[in-house]
Amino acid sequence: MSQLGYKLNQLVHKTHKEDGYSTRGSRGDILNQMAKQLRDAGFNLRDPKGLKEKHVTFLVNLWKEQSLATKTIKNRMSALRWWADKVGKRNIVHKTNEEYGIARVFSSPIGKSKSLDLEKHSKITDDHLKLSLRLQQEFGLRREECIKFILSYADQQDHLRLKGSWTKGGKPRQIPIRTDSQKKLLDDIRAFNKGASMIPAEKNYKQQLDNYVYQTSRVGLSKNHGLRHHYARERYFSLTGWKCPADGGPKRAELSGELRKQDVEARMIISRELGHERFSITYTYLGS
Helix, strand or coil, X not given: CCHHHHHHHHHHHHHCXXXXXXXXXXXXXXXXXXXXXXXXXXXXXXXXXXCCHXXXXXXXXXXXXXXXXXXXXXXXXXXXXXXXXXXXXXXXXXXXCCCCCCCCCCCCCCCCCCCCCHHHHCCCXXXXXXXXXXXXXXXXXXHHHHHHCEHHHHECCCEEEECCCCCHHHCCXXXXXXXXXXXXXXXXXXHHHCCCECCCCCCCHHHHHHHHHHHHHHHCCXXXXXXXXXXXXXXXXXXXXXXXXXXXXXXXXXXXXXXXXXHHHHHHHHHHHHCCCCCCCHHHHHCC
């Protein structure tokens, strides 16, 4: 690891421990790669505070020349903005992604939704993970959230509250408890461990995350982000009474008046429940 890479790693894991373990891990990997790319290109940058606009321009152009996926470049830009912000140089990365020539795209949501395969689910040997996976489907939780989940804290009778330390970006949020299947799951968790952590007492988060990856891969239950898509689509139907575009329902352009207003309100509710707060992200889950 280069001197710059080491100092960036310190920023992520020591100075600014503001996000979850997996988020910090991904950010650290991306920033270390940037440090290596700058060093290989001949830039003598050893301190994160020395970041300049020429470094930003070089990195953006390099990624575009490498024909990386737009989503990949946008993830790297997010990490680069984080770096600039933490060293007091937010103005260094002042342009929007579009101004940097990074196209704005909405990926097709068709086929990304999935419900839990119960046959494969039954082959998982860790009962904590079985319940965590059900949390992903019933409440649209992210992987980190369903692993760190503690029912005794989260259960507020009519809604779940999620700690900022569980969530992406450190934003606490609430998700309503609406359905019989959701209530049954919470009862099952309560009966299983009296509402304690979904991480076994003998493990830490990193160990349980590794266990999650191993066990889901072993039984063919990887790519469980689709369970969040499933939640979003089911929630849209419950809020509007019709299927979302991704499930064959009417497109937004076909709605008008009160129906259009209903669509907007439903999408904003779903965005908040998924922990996004942005209207545009609903295109990824629900279609447009």
